[in-house]
Amino acid sequence: xxxxxxxxxxxxxxxxxxxxxxxxxxxxxxxxxxxxxxxxxxxxxxxxxxxxxxxxxxxxxxxxxxxxxxxxxxxxxxxxxxxxxxxxxxxxxxxxxxxxxxxxxxxxxxxxxxxxxxxxxxxxxxxxxxxxxxxxxxxxxxxxxxxxxxxxxxxxxxxxxxxxxxxxxxxxxxxxxxxxxxxxxxxxxxxxxxxxxxxxxxxxxxxxxxxxxxxxxxxxxxxxxxxxxxxxxxxxxxxxxxxxxxxxxxxxxxxxxxxxxxxxxxxxxxxxxxxxxxxxxxxxxxxxxxxxxxxxxxxxxxxxxxxxxxxxxxxxxxxxxxxxxxxxxxxxxxxxxxxxxxxxxxxxxxxxxxxxxxxxxxxxxxxxxxxxxxxxxx
Ligand code: XIL
Numbered sequence: 001x002x003x004x005x006x007x008x009x010x011x012x013x014x015x016x017x018x019x020x021x022x023x024x025x026x027x028x029x030x031x032x033x034x035x036x037x038x039x040x041x042x043x044x045x046x047x048x049x050x051x052x053x054x055x056x057x058x059x060x061x062x063x064x065x066x067x068x069x070x071x072x073x074x075x076x077x078x079x080x081x082x083x084x085x086x087x088x089x090x091x092x093x094x095x096x097x098x099x100x101x102x103x104x105x106x107x108x109x110x111x112x113x114x115x116x117x118x119x120x121x122x123x124x125x126x127x128x129x130x131x132x133x134x135x136x137x138x139x140x141x142x143x144x145x146x147x148x149x150x151x152x153x154x155x156x157x158x159x160x161x162x163x164x165x166x167x168x169x170x171x172x173x174x175x176x177x178x179x180x181x182x183x184x185x186x187x188x189x190x191x192x193x194x195x196x197x198x199x200x201x202x203x204x205x206x207x208x209x210x211x212x213x214x215x216x217x218x219x220x221x222x223x224x225x226x227x228x229x230x231x232x233x234x235x236x237x238x239x240x241x242x243x244x245x246x247x248x249x250x251x252x253x254x255x256x257x258x259x260x261x262x263x264x265x266x267x268x269x270x271x272x273x274x275x276x277x278x279x280x281x282x283x284x285x286x287x288x289x290x291x292x293x294x295x296x297x298x299x300x301x302x303x304x305x306x307x308x309x310x311x312x313x314x315x316x317x318x319x320x321x322x323x324x325x326x327x328x329x330x331x332x333x334x335x336x337x338x339x340x341x342x343x344x345x346x347x348x349x350x351x352x353x354x355x356x357x358x359x360x361x362x363x364x365x366x367x368x369x370x371x372x373x374x375x376x377x378x
Contacts, residue, residue, distance in 0.1 A: 051076030171218025
């Protein structure tokens, strides 16, 4: 037996490994070197996109540590604020495209799945919109807003949160300026217009508390209503502003299955897990609910005790194994922020608290929760 035949099986094995590493993954296309680096995006590359909401500091390049993490760990981005109506369309004839353009370039440069957030929402809306009070003008305005923004990023933004938070907790349609002036069919107009402006983009209805039975039924009615009217809707975005106990794994799973059955993809769009007490057992993310707190409400101003750190890690591991189980139904899991220091949950629902809801700490270092998720695939 010569030396070559002895090493042949090992050689073939190495070639196979190299081939696997070079092969394009379904989510993004990491090169060989990049795909070997342990990271969230590589760990879950056969399951779903791993995204993060990013803010102005990352987009304009001043937060270099956040940028490093975004490039290393994530293959999808969502703009935390810069595409909301009050920022992108602050006056009738003024659109601010500077930051959104930078945001999209950042995603393109890094070969990412780029999300647009959000076209139609009652919150962070420009004040002047409230003055539009006849239906023809409002329909014209909505059409212009959506056509201009979606059209500008046609073929570049992959997924749009077309309508955000249109439902009440009981599943009925929330009162908003759009509903008041246009009636219930404003949703249809919004989705139709988005589909026309970019037929290839994934169109999403996004909301919080979509694991609550009544609201879930409302979301399913909303999807069915659009489908029955021949309007394209591709996915439900479950925001994922959750806590250590709720929603239960069972509630999450029931919801994933229900949306899948309704014929749409499931996205976890705004994942963060608060570890702080909640003033009124408040769930979800109603942005208008915000009040001053006290020390009881801010128990960990310096650091998070190990016991809670462990609880958070376990909770993240549990929900990620559930997500992985339903990888055929879930397209993307996006965290609402990169690191604890920049999370909106330090300021909501009580201002000035110290919260620990994400996978990276205030020094941009991976937490135990990060390790617990990465371990799932070992
Ligand atoms: C939040 C941002 O994170 C904050 O910076 C901003 O002050 C308020 O909005 N649901 C959504 C997100 O769809 O856009 C919200 O983002 C959080 C709740």
